[in-house]
Amino acid sequence: MDDIKQGNKGLRITRVIPLDMDVPAMRRDVSNRSNVAWLLRNLAVRNSEHPQFESVIETLKKKASQFKS
Numbered sequence: 001m002d003d004i005k006q007g008n009k010g011l012r013i014t015r016v017i018p019l020d021m022d023v024p025a026m027r028r029d030v031s032n033r034s035n036v037a038w039l040l041r042n043l044a045v046r047n048s049e050h051p052q053f054e055s056v057i058e059t060l061k062k063k064a065s066q067f068k069s
Contacts, residue, residue, distance in 0.1 A: 016059050022046040033067045
């Protein structure tokens with residue numbers, strides 16, 4: 001669900017879906033192909049005005065393309 005990245009300041013957890021987005025807990029696991037597809041279809045319903053909406057959609061599209069490979 002979370003990506004852990006090591007940088008020069010130590011470990012950093014980055015979330016694909018920000019905590020303040022209105023998304024069911026069971027759909028936050030973006031390692032699951034069906035959740036990514038669901039999020040791409042439904043994320044805009046309650047989150048289109050979120051400041052990070054566009055970047056989250058782009059990240060989800062990249063994840064979806066990884067499943068096709």
